Amino acid sequence: MKKPVVGVLCSTETIAIAGWGELSHQAVFVKYLDAMTQFGDCSPVLIPSLLSGAEGWEISDILDRLDGVLLPGAGSNIDTALYAPARAHVGDRDCARDQTAMRILQHAASSGLPVLGICRGMQEINVALGGTLYTALHEVCDHFDHRAQRDSEFQARYSAVHRVSLPAKGWLARNAGTAFPEQKSYSVNSLHGQGIDRLADSLQADAYAEDGTVEAISHVTLPIFGVQWHPEWNVPTSPLGQLIWARFRDACHAFMAAPRKERV
Template sequence: MAAIGLAEQHRPQPRLAVVEVTAWRPDRPEYHAKVQVLNSRVASDAASAGWQVVRIGAADVTPAALLAATTDADAIVIVGGEDITPRFYGGATGYEAETHHFAGADEGQIALVRRAVELGTPLLGICRGLQIINVALGGTIDQHIDDGIHRNVGVPIDEILSTHDVELSVASGLARSLGGTQIVVQSAHHQSVARLGNGLVAAAFAPDGLVEAVEHATAPITGVQWHPEAPDSPAEQLPLLLAALSREVGARDSELVAA
């Protein structure tokens, strides 16, 4: 037993890459500050849970450099941010409420998802991260949805997050990870999944029928459209999602050892 305990003590920390759009938005300080609050929560909660965390701005490096910097990551989280450049999903510019685009970040994050599918690297996408997963696998995006429940409109950026219910599929990994099929979330998005990407299944829905989460049928890849890292989200959501990611890493390591 002592030998097992010693082995546990010397087990290396799992490495988590938290991939954001950019670390710099000097032209939009209020928006950037809000995004940083959310992204910092992901990094800090992961570190508290025992992950060795590195944060990378996908727009701040080349796509090749992003792939190189995350080669040794045991798992990846792609967090929120601006709209995806429409050409990556066959869309056009000029749509309602269009935001700034970071095509280099899109290209790099899309490549990350495709590599994760190929190698079986556990990956979690949050908000934009879910949409990146979908686009990377051939899916499309509804460029502007009716405001309804998914974000608060005409309010300061600190009040944009909207609280609403989500129903998880009974058979989904998310339902097992979060301990049920009915949850309350916070979201702030004006785009949503249209056509699902190859290998993806819808794992959760909002009351208006919009897809709120996706899971890959064979790879350990999950995307949620809401913000579990928001300060007013249920406190357990982000830790439970990170714990699920950790279990996926353990399962993958066991498979590699068995092989």
């Protein structure tokens, strides 16, 4: 049976290679690709992050052939110039990814292309649709530190560390109550330094951390949604992770099945 083809946005990274020095690469963690194929029932292809105006580069040529897009996490932060020009930028920049993500989301908003944003990807959704971010969440009054515990073993950093509440009107609460009726609480991992400040008007919050940080969002009418944590880890033991990949799978299959002229 044919599977949806989903584009996975790469980040621009400089990687040191012995004997060659530091070279620019397009990169994405394999963990995202594994989760998509195992639990999302989709076939991934990589989308490069290139600055607009690059010779021969037109992202619409790629997007028109896709049934969905995954915006994964990354080590860089979205340039504050895109949502709060007066604020100083914090952390590394990836301007090529910023530009590419914004163009992807503009296309998705007009075409109905499904989008799942994870960590940085969720923040990209909010910014593209008119929202803003906290540039250093741990410095905001009454918010705790959501950054990765760098003194922990790598895999342990992706273990659940705090609980989330699910608003009754959100899609996560509606589906979790049906799929996991005996589950009383939900916990997620936390590896982000930034977070949502003002939520875009076309989005709703589907999960909150105990300090009020927005942890999941969805578009009110379109199949565009995201989570601040990393659901690509520990999916078999994560009820929320299973729901996230199932929703993305279903949205991509529905988009693939719809006649082109009916895609909105």
